Each structure stands twice: as C-alpha cells, then as structure tokens.
Amino acid sequence: MRTPSSAPVKFLNLWQIRFPIGAIASIAHRVSGVLLLIALPLLASVLARSLQSPAEFDALRAAATSASGTLILALATWALAHHVLAGIRHLLMDVGIGSGLAQARRSARAALIAAPIIALYILVRGLW
Template identity: 55%
Template sequence: MAKPGDARPVFLDLFRIRFPIGAIASILHRASGVLLFLALPPLALGLEMSLRGEAQFEALRSLLPAPWRIVIGTILAWAATHHLLAGIRHLLMDVGVGSALGTARASARAVLAIALLAALFAAWRGLS
C-alpha cells in the first residue's frame, strides 16, 4: 500500500516507457516463439492436406485468397527468422560472446534488421 510521502507513480503509462533495443529484441523473440507455436498445428494440417494429391492442394489454396497467403507467409517468415537469430544471439550471450553493452545493442539491431529484410523478401517473393 502506498504511503502519502511515496514518490512512486500512481498511474503507469505503458506507451511512454522506452525499452532498450535489447529488450525489444528479447520481447519479440518470445512473441515470435508463441506465434510459431500457435501456427504449427494449422501448418502441419495444411502440409498433410497438400500432400494427399493435386486436388487437395488446390482445395487448400482456395481456402485463403492470395493476399492473405502473402500476409501470413510474410509474418511467419519474420517470426521464423527473428526467432532463430534472436535465439542464437541469446545462446551466444549466455556463453559470454557479445555480452558487452555495445556489442549486445549492435547484435539486437542486426537481428531486428535481418528479420525485417527476410519478411520483406518473403512478401516480394509472394507478389511475384
């Protein structure tokens, strides 16, 4: 319970908090893992359905219009790339490689940039 003389904030505005780049990469690593976990059952069912034959493959393609397939593919490409690279980053930092502040910030920026580039590449490939 807060005392009258406490200097703690009463109202916490979450949109005004500025996270360091490493925290953003770490939070997105967890979010991408959850996203990949939730996407696994529909992707496995889709793979199983597509391997039954050409008619089943076309039926699967007709479930989602092309723009939605591109959006979902782009998001999953980002999630897979980000989760892989951030996981490698965390493992290396656990053994002491790249744990200095400047190096950790640079590696977080690199993970975010490469994952974004992978997502843009997936979107471009989906459009062509």
C-alpha cells in the same frame, strides 16, 4: 504511518515507457516464439490437407497467394527468421560472446533489422 490501502495508486502508461533495444529484441523473440507455437498445428493441418488430392493442393496454393494468405506467410516467415536470429544472439551471449553493452545493442539492432528483410526477401522471391 501509511497503510497499504491508503497508498496513492500509480498507473503506468506503457506507451510512454522507452524500452532499450535489447528489451525490444527480447520481447520480439518471445512473441515470435508464441507465434511459431500457434502456427505448428495450423501448419500440420495444411500439410495433411495438401496431401489429400491435387485439387486440395491447388486450393491451398490459391489461398496462400491471396492477400491474407501472403500476410500470414510473411508474418510466419518473420517469426521464424527473428526467432532464429535472436536465439543465436542469446546463445552467443550466454557463452560470453557479444555480451558487452555496445555489442549487445548492435546485435539486437541487427536481429530486429535482418528478420523483416529476410521475410520480405522470401515474400518477394516466393521461396515458400
């Protein structure tokens, strides 16, 4: 009889595990939610700073159009787009719409593809 202390130790190699598309969409939904939660205080402080003076507004606009600012805005836009799309997907599945395996895979793939396209579109068009 083996005791728990003599049991062989197994390590999972997370880079070799292949997640199903639904799991990837679900994990990305959680990640995007955390990013949005982190972004809220930053967004509030940026809004407050932008209202202080025209010079402050211009400085923030310049920061937003820099390479790092554009990357941050693109990431935030992806997070918002993905979180909304995946949230709608989850809500529809909760009421029984699209909960079949094939439909769930299609909707997960659609959310994963549409969110970066929306973010790129907003980035290129400068809609923020």
